[in-house]
Amino acid sequence: MGRWRPPVKRGSPYITAQGAKALQEELHYLWKEERPKVTDAVHEAAKNGDRSENGDYIYGKKRLREIDRRVRYLSKRLDELIIVDRIPDNTNQIFFGAWVTLEKEDGDEVCYQIVGPDEFDVSSGKISMDSPLAKALLKKKKDDAVLVRLPEGEKEFYILDIEYRPHSVE
Structure with missing residues (x-):
């Protein structure tokens, strides 16, 4: 080879x-x-x-x-x-930088921020916008159900909350 x-x-x-x-x-x-x-x-x-x-x-x-x-x-x-250092005009939809609270099929809640591929860190709740989950979440709204194809099979998530936090750089 x-x-x-x-x-x-x-x-x-x-x-x-x-x-x-x-x-x-x-x-x-x-x-x-x-x-x-x-x-x-x-x-x-x-x-x-x-x-x-x-x-x-x-x-x-x-x-x-x-x-x-x-x-x-x-x-x-x-x-x-x-x-990207500003909050989008429409904060009711999921865009880059959003903190999204999801409910899994088993009832557990998880919270992720959608970030760029150079800064993702799943252990601290940051997922890449290029990941299957983030791609499925983009442009969705609160109370939507999202079906995501993951390596272990299809999983459904329910969007509980969308939050945009102020951008601060110390």
């Missing part, structure tokens, strides 16, 4: 103001803080002689490649992202 892989489909270009700030902080940290430390460590390890058996040198070079790859990605991605 060859090394060729099909191109990955790009995620939606939208992000919340908080998500954009987090990506910018990550870029700053990698470029201004972590990369100089790793560069210094590689420089010191290179002074120790035989680089082929020098674990600090080999690991440091590998880490520099990882940092550079992530910095390139973040730089390009931040240039193409559209920051």
Whole structure:
């Protein structure tokens, strides 16, 4: 099997103001803080002689490649992202940035915010707008039932509440 892989489909270009700030902080940290430390460590390890058996040198070079790859990605991605920092005019429908409270088939309630693919974190209640659940929820209203195709089969959710919280970036 060859090394060729099909191109990955790009995620939606939208992000919340908080998500954009987090990506910018990550870029700053990698470029201004972590990369100089790793560069210094590689420089010191290179002074120790035989680089082929020098674990600090080999690991440091590998880490520099990882940092550079992530910095390139973040730089390009931040240039193409559209920051959504306002509440939509129609707050009765689900749009990007909405906090949606759902009731599952078994009666359990869950609350998710619909965010961009660069900032989703299911454990903190943030789902990507490209996910099957978010795609099914978009433009729906309170009290609607939504049928979602998930890998484990079809599931039905009932929309209990839609909330838009003010956008604040500390």
